[in-house]
Amino acid sequence: MSSQSTTILIFACTMMILLSMFVVESSVRINETRLTRVRLHLNKINKPFVKTIQSPDGDVIDCVVSHLQPAFDHPKLRGQRPLEAPVERPKGHNSSDERVETIQLWAESKEFCPKGTIPIRRTTENDVLRASSLRRFGRKRKIRGVRHDTMSGGHEHAVAFVNGDKYYGAKASMNVWTPEVTDASEFSLSQLWVISGSFGNDLNTIEAGWQVSPELYGDGYPRFFTYWTTDAYQTTGCYNLLCSGFVQTNNRIAIGAAISPRSSYNGKQFDIGVMIWKDPKHGHWWLQFGSGVLIGYWPSFLFTHLQKEASMVQFGGEVVNSRSRGYHTNTQMGSGHFADEGFGKAAYFRNLQVVDWDNSLLPLTNLHLLADHPNCYDIKAGKNNVWGDYIYYGGPGRNAGCQ
Template sequence: MQSPDGDVFDCVLSHLQPAFDHPLLKGHKPLDPPERPKSNETSGTEEIIAESFQQWHDSGGSCPEGTVPIRRTTEKDVLRANKLRRFGKKPIRHLRRDSSGNGHEHAVVFVNGEQYYGAKAKLNVWAPKVTDPYEFSLSQIWVISGSFENDLNTIEAGWQVSPELYGDSYPRFFTYWTTDAYQATGCYNLLCSGFVQTNNKIAIGAAISPRSSYRGRQFDIGLMVWKDPKHGHWWLEFGSGLLVGYWPAFLFSHLRSHASMVQFGGEIVNSRSTGAHTYTQMGSGHFAGEGFGKSSYFRNLQTVDWDNNLLPLNSMHLQADHPNCYDVRQGRNTVWGTYFYYGGPGRNIRCP
């Protein structure tokens, strides 16, 4: 199937998807859906917000039952990679707390100090400008355990603009995982064996459309990652209750039991090691203080507890590595629950 944006999607038999190349998954079949976390919170939505979906649906909808859509990797995709052996992988140690020294800059909200079994949020989708082919701009949920030095386990999902990975400037739905702080394990999307896709309508790596516009309509996506209480695998939900698939528990060391941190927010890569800061935008490209319709947001933030209950965030921490370039501001109300605005333009008068 060809998407209007030029992508080609192959409908692959579920049991022949890349996940089942993994030695521990050979001969297996995708699992049945797990029990969904329970929520006591009613999440109201203002009429001005609509749900984004995926652009490839414009070309015909979905794959047949028993298959999953996989974005075709082309020779051009591989040749664009900065380092061929790192194709489909994030740069090493991109999520350290002192991240200002390695080109990765964050504006995030996080919680830690407890045992977490999942996270959920709605986030609006933009098309931030990325000014260097080896930079990216993303907004995502991180589910984290382990040390930031060498055995970090993460599960990640959100949207990103990455000219290097996709060859364009569209925001795309993506996933990521690692068990060794991005050194050798894990990858984006389905570019290695690991994540098991179960949905024939959602394509990981596909462009998201429509997008939010400044002073215009706002479009957001729902994301939830949680640990199935029965089998222990980490499941991913996209939009309004659409199960995408799962990361098998055996892929991980620390996350085999639970997460010790959950993080929400934006990240960019500033590839300029010296001189002026990059113009690459985070979120909408506008600071958090501009608010609704202008800034990017995450709303209805929740975590999942040991008993598979969704709970509002408590004792949140805010972190902006370079607040003059990208910042973050939190709030709470009855409609959006716990929420925050974040982002920025990158280089400006205060961020030279």
């Protein structure tokens, strides 16, 4: 090899080394910058606490003074304190129709947060770093075509819904499962939706139920969760207490914490009761969990259309089908079994009701069923004297009929 060729080769190698060092250094700087932003965000949402409780699943529950929770970072709430519980619950509410066995893992020791504080699941660096971006942390993916059509951005549903009237709340009991979620960016949930607005960018929703979301929580446990948005999941709202919005008043339930026990196939069934309703006096939307336990409220000013009433109520399941391997996900909905299998095998909602203008709980009329992809996840409805209106729903995802 000539000396000139050797010189060129050495120069090329040197440039490659320098370029590699530059790329590594740039990557380190980017990672350090992101980590700095993540830590600043954690300082904002993880509030000072008076006590911590270690959960068996690895969660840390912080007991935060109630008026220092994230909701009170909102300009319209700053300096205020949580409201007292509404005196009137919806007429026709009967706590005896809900089971009380279901608890949360963190509370198995019977250790709770002191009065005047609320339990908040501590958010970790890993929780935030799993998100696609800091801006999207704690939020659902944007949903195209929110009217649950086939262009819904990977979101698939099996739901029962009512519309065509004015609704002031909804109530149901749903059994809790541990569906398999096969991709870290996917989730499987069961919830009720209180909805208003068109299905464009002005969509308002309030949502509550249980979900399995490895991206949000880092594991496969079913967890009690809430969500809200006032612009179709674009920039407003979040899960649980991950932004200013929902005001928690309860010191014994941690939103976002794992539910235990869960239902088993052909075995014992465990369900949770959820009720969302609009307080006629102040106009805020309150959340009740289990047998009459008030969790807190969404202030009415968070919303546009929901400042008045809801135009639709939905009950059922939702999954994200990312098709990350080029075919339909194996992520399960509900129990992972189809509706036809019935009690003990399929997931259910029972005692479906809505709240009317007179703050009364009523059975459903004009119930509609919708399954985006019935070969993947389906739904069926029924009615009897014990369960009132009910649905079975769910499915295994990918199978011979679901590709």
